[in-house]
Amino acid sequence: MMLKGTLPTIFDRSHPGREGAALPELDVPETDAEELEGLLREGPIGLPEVTEGQCTRHYVTLSCRNYHIEQGIYPLGSCTMKYNPKFHETIARLPGFCGLHPELPDREVQGTLEILRRLSEMLGEITGFEAVSLHPAAGAQGELTGLMVIKSLLEDLGEKDRDEVLMPDSAHGTNPASAVLAGMKVVNLSSDSRGLVDLEDLREKAGPKTAALMLTNPNTLGLFESDILEITRIVHEAGGRVYMDGANMNALMGIARPGDMGFDVCHLNLHKTFSTPHGGGGPGSGPVACTSELAPYLPHPRVVRDDDGGYRLIDRGGQAFGRLLAFAGNVGVCLKAFAYVLSMGPEGIRSVSENAVINANYLKALLSQKYEIPYDRGPCMHEFVASGGRQKDAGAATLDIAKRLLDYGCHAPTVYFPLIVREALMIEPTETESVESLDAFAEAMLSIACEVESKPHLVTDAPVSTPVLRLDEVRAVKDLCVVEPWDRPERE
Amino acid sequence: MMLKGTLPTIFDRSHPGREGAALPELDVPETDAEELEGLLREGPIGLPEVTEGQCTRHYVTLSCRNYHIEQGIYPLGSCTMKYNPKFHETIARLPGFCGLHPELPDREVQGTLEILRRLSEMLGEITGFEAVSLHPAAGAQGELTGLMVIKSLLEDLGEKDRDEVLMPDSAHGTNPASAVLAGMKVVNLSSDSRGLVDLEDLREKAGPKTAALMLTNPNTLGLFESDILEITRIVHEAGGRVYMDGANMNALMGIARPGDMGFDVCHLNLHKTFSTPHGGGGPGSGPVACTSELAPYLPHPRVVRDDDGGYRLIDRGGQAFGRLLAFAGNVGVCLKAFAYVLSMGPEGIRSVSENAVINANYLKALLSQKYEIPYDRGPCMHEFVASGGRQKDAGAATLDIAKRLLDYGCHAPTVYFPLIVREALMIEPTETESVESLDAFAEAMLSIACEVESKPHLVTDAPVSTPVLRLDEVRAVKDLCVVEPWDRPERE
Amino acid sequence: MTRYIPNQDDQRRRMLERMGAGSFEDLLAPLPQEVRLDRELDLPGPVSELSLHRQMAGLARTNTGSEKVCFAGGGAYDHFIPAAVDHILSRSEFYTAYTPYQAEASQGTLQSIFEYQTMVARLCGMEIANASMYDGASAAAEAALMAIRVKRKDRVLVAGTLNPRWLRVIRTYLDRAGFFVGEVPFDDGGRLDEDALEAQMEDGFSALVVQYPDYFGQVFDLQPLAEKVHSRGGLLVVAADPVALAMLKSPGECGADIVVGEGQSLGIPLCYGGPYCGFMASRKKLARKMPGRLIGKTVDRAGETGYVMTLQTREQHIRREKATSNICTNQALSALTNCVYMALLGETGLREVARQCYQRTHYTVRRILEEVEGAAVVFDNPFFREAAVLLPASGEAVRDAMLDRGYLAGIPVPGLGEGALLLSATEKRTREEIDGLAENLAPVCREVAT
Amino acid sequence: MTRYIPNQDDQRRRMLERMGAGSFEDLLAPLPQEVRLDRELDLPGPVSELSLHRQMAGLARTNTGSEKVCFAGGGAYDHFIPAAVDHILSRSEFYTAYTPYQAEASQGTLQSIFEYQTMVARLCGMEIANASMYDGASAAAEAALMAIRVKRKDRVLVAGTLNPRWLRVIRTYLDRAGFFVGEVPFDDGGRLDEDALEAQMEDGFSALVVQYPDYFGQVFDLQPLAEKVHSRGGLLVVAADPVALAMLKSPGECGADIVVGEGQSLGIPLCYGGPYCGFMASRKKLARKMPGRLIGKTVDRAGETGYVMTLQTREQHIRREKATSNICTNQALSALTNCVYMALLGETGLREVARQCYQRTHYTVRRILEEVEGAAVVFDNPFFREAAVLLPASGEAVRDAMLDRGYLAGIPVPGLGEGALLLSATEKRTREEIDGLAENLAPVCREVAT
């Protein structure tokens, strides 16, 4: 019923004169714009001309070419693809929230300020930290914020020479990239045979140049860093601070807190742990939580509560290291996360993590029948990493398995990450998947493993049920085409 | 990517203890319900228990098994499947409209009453009638209303014996069914070689028993009844009234008005002509417009405007024949139709019909290359009826062609109606389809015609791309199963 | 030309050329000149979306009633509706589709309505249910007609405790079709008058239509009534509140033959009375007499489960004047609403809604009796979530005065006494709101009475 | 347990058994006792959807600012958004999907973002555009860093007429990374100080960042500036208002090398500052230096057109510390919003938005000058849809007093004088509202001044 293959672009559907939205007539006397002579655009812009119906049909049709969380399991490791509660979407669209101009003075925006303040406090409680900034727009910007905060403190302490950031080789790509953006150097730590931080290596590398250790916990293998107290102690003794990449916080809520493990600062991804939608790649929100030592350096703006109960935005002054966005942050995303915490309550929040961990371990047990699970010495947390090594040797790569899963109506796990596992399949089911759903996913994975043995072409030729077949990524680089070509009509 | 075949039901997804929506705690002192002893339900109801996420995923997945107007052309003849403007959906959801209890007194619902009143006036202007009732919930209820109005008048005139309703053999099934429901008898008229009312037959059958003639105009062949003035004259002279089934009003707006053709009463389908969505089969709205002679008999409630400018609901008294629904009608649908008329304006409304007629004639011209077009003596109006007779002789029935169209990503036309055309394919493109879309549809139809000639099994085996293959309707009747079986747990 | 019409002048010209027409006027050849409109329609507009928004928002603001705290019921209730309901209904796949004529391309609608039928049947304790009727009242009328088709007696009895709006609808349908309605009165205690019922049954009848709980919220055991009706050869048609059915013995269990009702309380907004959704369930042996659409389960060529419209030979498009009803377009999207609502609330959720409606309404009555001197309940029978209260002042005047204080206090039912007000509290009414109602009623009754 | 977690106790028990764990606690074995939280979190809730609705609606009501008639701009504008935009964004297919890692199952996101990139590039008059940045300000900072990667000079010049918020963001990004920002002041006439610019360029620089139209709404020809910057070996980075680009000569035409901007005015609600959407376009030869995601066209095995993320070797997940940026999650759904908005408004619609913003802002200024004695424009250059007006009273005090009268009159810019107010009128501001603003400003200025 759905047409496969090439679909026209919105530009192909354009015809001169069509309109999709009309404005009211101009009801004020006109100025003639002659002052702008020579400054005006000549010739067409090149935007499409379609009706509302054509536009809607085009994008609805396109939408049906997406896999999504309301279709089935979306077990992308490190991405926490949980269900996005519907009512929270409604909230963010209430005119009282979405109609606020960011230059309004505080007294006109008390409701939003209250939410931002209370959300900060909630996140502080969940992470065990003193202060929280909701400014960063995503996890990566949170990392940058956290590192800038550390850098600012070190500068104030006169420790300018500390410019190294230690991080395990299993770290997410944003970690090294953020360190560089913060003007620091990356020093890689190796993982030991357990898949955890190699303490020896850490002891060796932590020293007078160490600004920080960046650690994901549970790490990207889904394993809790059991030596965490020792790790943070080593870094602190070397004079550095410890940053936790909190992308995996879905494993820990109500169970253990970064602040209680010796971390100094961490970011959260509201678009993962706190159920706000991913939007096909954003917008997210990456709040940063930290100790009172680091708090003064958090960026502008911040929300405080005055003695009279009113809320106030602090946008200047103090030791803040600056700001990374024009306005307060991705406020609309924060609203949804606030609603989420309220919806769940303390027991519910802990139950999220409990169920996330149970689901991951259950799936690991099922998949271990056919797939190698490296570093499998005990329970994992909210996710685990399998290896498609055995299957690779039989002729189908992890990429093939991923594509084949699409034919089974499942989304693929994160693949080829972390780098320390060969043919990695990083699997995070999340707590919002039912056991029935996990069983079905495991069945698909096991069935694919059998296909690899008996009919490998089914796997290497996959996907066959998607709107397009396997796409040529090499060609996309070689013949780079990132905008639709256009024969711009000559100017008259 | 989409899984085909059997899908679990919502009951299959149920597990005891799951919840999809929670209520606030009861915050009032409880009465113990002992007065209800013996009256209480024992044992489970049998409703599913699923989370919000499971529920959403289930119905979203189901939704993807529907063809719909935002996917492609939906050329169901007689159904006017036009685009449904998005903003009109927003309007109907404004709390000021959808939060109104129907027992509120007039002073509290002035906005809605004003809209109902003004919409009545607009529809009166479009149809050329004096009075309009927005009460009926759909076209068929509109027919019933119209006939009851006629019946009430005839009773008042002492013409109780007039109990025959004349209607052409091409009439929609609701017409005879409504006549019977109104306590009248059906007398069929034959169509002549032009596909129009056979005047001879009409003259013969119109007489002292004639209560009304029911006529669809343009008729169900998409042809305008050119003799309409003569037709209405004949019936009037015989002492009957003339009812227009206005399901095809999309052909005529701003071009010609039933009131000016001698009709006495007609219904409209807001869910066709006035762009309100069909909802998978409803809700619709079937307003009835009539002459001042019939107006007093229109059902309750009606909205009037008082001299002070206020609007008032009249719900009792007068000569109204009664009421067919508990409250005013499908008010939410009326809101959208009102918005539609405002959005279009007089020129736009006429342009709707012009474009609907052009689109139909264009498509007829394209399809006549391969398909027989019976009664094709000149232009059609907003739709036309092709015959799959030629193809049937070659081995593929109209039903097969319809199914094959689904594989081409198009919805099928209305099939096997009207009954007077062999292997009928009744095609109504509507004005919201672009010429590109019509070309693509014609291409699909012509290509299927070629398939019938060369590879008929492609057509008779269709559809193959739908979530399920051709379904067994006979079995559905034989092994009637209209509710999911349930082993009701024994009561303790 | 407009934002909803894609073809432009140049395209239309090309199309007209293709079909050999010189101009659009040529296509109007079949229309006699005399019937052609020679002027522009006298209509407002066109308005842009932004202007339309302003106009409609302005009109919505004059609907002051939408902000009143609602204690009115009478067949339409102010219930909580989870946001997920609208998320699903707003899928264009559901709301822009037509009646599922091409089953293979309409499995979404078909399966969900099959699930709806199942839920309705289970709630009613019946074997089958149809795909929806226009509203509860017309469903009741159609049930009466159905009973006449089954029993072939031209009279239907209706309990006087039925919603008076529904009674009028039944009367309209039956009168016009040439059938008769007998109204069975109720006694001072709020119960059906047994003697009158006996007498009316004597005269021959196809069915008795009774509301459960009745219009005044009263709950009586249906079983004795069912036995009586059956023993006299009639069918028992029960018009039920679906929320009540989550708490009370199902009509099916009590012996009902046909159950109808209004689905508005299952997820549908009040919207000044519509679109709502009538449901109809019955015993399986009556299936072929049932009006409206029925969705049935079947298999496809490969043996996979699928759904189709079934028993279509009952329907107007096949059977024409012999059809069981003239209904074509029904309230499919509203039925889907009911379905999604029931799936979300689920077994325990719907029971909880019922429990809270029961408790909050009882608390409301209790508080009124405490606060308002001279107030009393009209009847002294068990009630579910609706109650008739007698106030020491005109019901209508009290209602109006209470509106000024922000409350829709209920529906005046002068038939039960000048001061009678029918009121109801759903799960949405907080203790604070209920206390507020009661506390405001006291002074208002005093003011109005003087 | 909660409405978002499906597995129940019995199911969890069975799962734990399957993996050989006795209880959930067993799974916590890797956590040292010392780090385990031995108490419940101190959080509010859980609350039901209905209670949440009440709480959030209450908070929304205290956001009184949402009802003020908005004449503020400064990088965020109160534009009309067609309803069809939200209809499309609300498709779970779009908003619940992740970054399109599996291209074959993400063609919806990929093709629409490809279309977005195309629209942005055309609007800017550039050859390529990326898939979005966090917001306009961070896009400007990333553009500055990009210019440094290209030109390898550690200094970037920024026009003093740039939005001061954006300047702070650029400073933060560059300072912390060890680069330098030179601010080029503007003269009394509102123009960039040519001498200062020359002097600063002398010292070596990678780029000049200039806003178009500038923060005060002023429009100057960029071409001479581009020539000057290029002749000194720098890149010209233009921070543009996308609505202005529908009316004004494109930066590309004028010689810009990188164009960034804030997409909020293209269909995104104000929402107190975010989520918004930064766009970035550039010359094709700079593609490999660009930060962020790029969607490219390619073919599948059967030769059908499809879309993938391309040039990923620039990105953090491949290139790690050598990546062109650390950005991962961007603002994809906001970019889709921009795309759908531009498709709906289209060629003529967006031009009309620009024209009306221009005309309504000019009318606003004219009316203020007429009504308010002593009011004047700060600069006398052509302006687009933003203007700095000097009032005879403190800008901040006037703004506050005007809020009491229902207007957000603008943004105080004390840097231009105590009475300076930056204001802007979009297509949504009616004549009545504009007249209302001007007529209220007169008495307010008098009151406030005394």
Ligand SMILES: Cc1ncc(COP(=O)(O)O)c(C=O)c1O
């Ligand atoms: C472990 C880890 N760190 C950081 C990030 C970056 O977060 P964001 O994409 O929100 O910038 C991710 C996201 O994929 C992640 O998985």
Ligand SMILES: Cc1ncc(COP(=O)(O)O)c(C=O)c1O
């Ligand atoms: C010609 C004609 N008359 C009447 C009707 C009945 O209208 P409704 O389905 O709204 O009851 C239809 C609908 O299909 C129709 O096409």
